[in-house]
Amino acid sequence: MAPVNEDAVIERILARILKDGVLPPREAERLRTDLKQGRVSGAHWIGYADRAAGPPAPATNDGKAL
């Protein structure tokens, strides 16, 4: 059996998010980076969703809204 491949799970999550249009590509990319680094908190999720709802907003490197 193949060992655990968490990156593949992350990619499947991102693919569905983009396909369903839940997040725009820019936010999805932020989410991918943060997920791979294992640092997605509740504030991060709100940041992605907030920015997805409104006009493009700047963000800090850790994905949180300014």
Added chain:
Amino acid sequence: MAKLSSLTIDAFRGSTRPLVVDFDPAKKISLIFGENATGKSTIVDALDFVCNGAFGSLASRSSVRPALHVPSVGREPKDLVVRLQCGKEAFSASLAKSKISRSPADGHPRVSILRRERLQVVVAAVPADRYKELRGLIDLPRVSPAETALRTVVSEKSRAFDTSSHALTTAVESLERMWIAAGKPHPGPDAWAASLDVKHVERLQLRRKKGRAISADMATCAKESERTKAATALIDEASTGLRLAEAALATLLSRSQEAGAEIVTLLQAARDFLGKRPSPAECPVCESGERLDDLEGRVEKRLAAFKAVQDAIDDVARAKTRRAETLGGLEEARRALVGSVRSLKSRLQSQAALPSGQEIDWSRWSTIDTPDDGVQAAAAAEALWTILENEAGAVDSKVQAIDEELLTAREVGRALEALSQAREAAKDLEGLSKRLQALLLIVESERKAYVDDVLRRISLEVNRLYSAVHPGEKVGDLSVLLDPKSQGSLHIQSSFEGQAGVPPQAYFSDSHLDTLGICIFLALAGLQSGGIVVLDDVLSSADDQHIDRVMRLLDSESSRFERIVLTTHYRPLFDGLRRQGMGTVQVMELGGWSIEQGVRIAATRIQTDELASLLGSFPLDRQAIASKAGVFIEESLDFLTRRLRLKTVRDRKEGLTFAEFAEGIEKKVAPLIKVILRDGTVIEVGQVLRRIVDRNYIRNRVGAHFNVDGAAIPDREIVAYGEDVLLVAKALFCPECGKPPDKNKTGTSFECGCGARTLEPIEVPRSL
């Protein structure tokens, strides 16, 4: 990582003296046999200690303090050392301040250990504990915490949305109540609230300002009117005072000389004169130069004589002054009254009617507007004020009504603002909540899909392994499932005698549960990418057939692991393996333990190797060859006569003599008995056995008993006898799987476990 080479243990549990376990790099499985209390757990715990930094079996024993009790009895913690050698790499562990200290700190070989007491832990555990056992395999260390955080956020935002919705409902109801209280002035609360806009409020504020100005003017008018009345009263009083003073003076004067008043006036003038000229040369009245001394004193004396008259004269003077002053006050009050009434008139005359609704003809009161603030204007102002002062109540009522209207407008404004904010917040939260919920749905479903896939693969793997141990049995079809209703719970289901979806722990026997536990453990260890696998005395409840299958399973699975270390106290397994060995298995055995000698281990000598070694030794050990060959040949004959159902009288299970075994190898049957190797080589086992039977006296005379005739047997005969036995033993007992060919798989011959050799015939013809 280099292959496992050796394990050195000292002062660790049972190893009171240094112990070295050498692992054969050519073998994938190391079997360590030992009777109870010989040190099997010491070796397994040492592997756990150095590779996992764990106290092994001591950790789960009650009343045991691992750090205190892991050093051997009589040895100090500082003496304790466990060292693992993997080629040129070395890993060691010791005790430092009651903690395990490992060097290097990481990079150790991965070791998975299945102990007998934990054999059924995954199967028999409650779903939550089972989940914990497998968590390392199914948890996603980056995705799972993110999902947990997302779930928390979704829950919080959902609650916030509910709160916001409640606030919106409250705001709508509040506005509706105001609308009803206002008499439902518009088709609905919203239209009504919209009419109470900023312009409306500004108009109200302007009206209130005017109302308040009118009210202020009226207050001023009232004050000035009162002032005028007071001034008029003062004049009356002053006039009366003057009249009374003048009357009093007249009365006094009428009583004195007629000229008294003039004399007083004259004397006062003289006093004033003398005051400025104290020593005149003559009298200022009669111009006489006589009696000029103390003229001023004498004038004063005469004036004193006229004091009452003087006082009356002074009173009249003061009364006149007082009256003149009050006249001035009255004029000022009248001017102020005229001014304030004029201002009030100016504010009111833009309206057709007075606040009370009474009509008024303002043209009648134009006198008030004339620049002349004289008596006429004052009289007009007073007259108008007597009309207007009755309007004070109406003005106040109107101002109060405007205040109330403004208050309502403000409350409606606040309600509208609250409503707007609640609508906006609810709208924002609804959008955010829906998006977060959509994200959670995706993350959760993908995580579950992943876990389900892992569990499905575990299930497949367990079933594959389990069916190898229990082929053809109506038990198995194991599936590991997440509990859909409870996070962190795993269920295990299986089939039993055609009934699917049953918990194995309810129907399986202990031995089946044990082998299931081994299969689950191997499946999980394989999923965790190999490493060293240790099975600590787990083969105790299964029968020989299933142990044999487990051994073959381990043999076939061994390539997936760095090494399989198997400990056992089951002697038949050990005996079977040491007879001819097993291709991939290194066999070691533990000696009896004592505190002086500690744990002792030795590589087990394979009996065929031992016999071969004896045959090639010099000087020749004739007795050892004959004895060992004799035991071997009896075991071989026991197998063959049983398997081929030869004509051996078996009236008892054990204790058959060689002669009784030998009866089965008849001359006419012997040529039929053959072993065919995988490469096609045919070994005429029957013919060789006939030779052995014919020479069996060697075993009795040389190997088993003292016999004078034995000395007469030459060495070459003994060696030939031994070589024949060795040939039969090697032919019958497969060096790859360690088993004789006893499986009837094809109906034409018997096969050993791995199929490397076959035995014929499947059946001896009855005609023979």
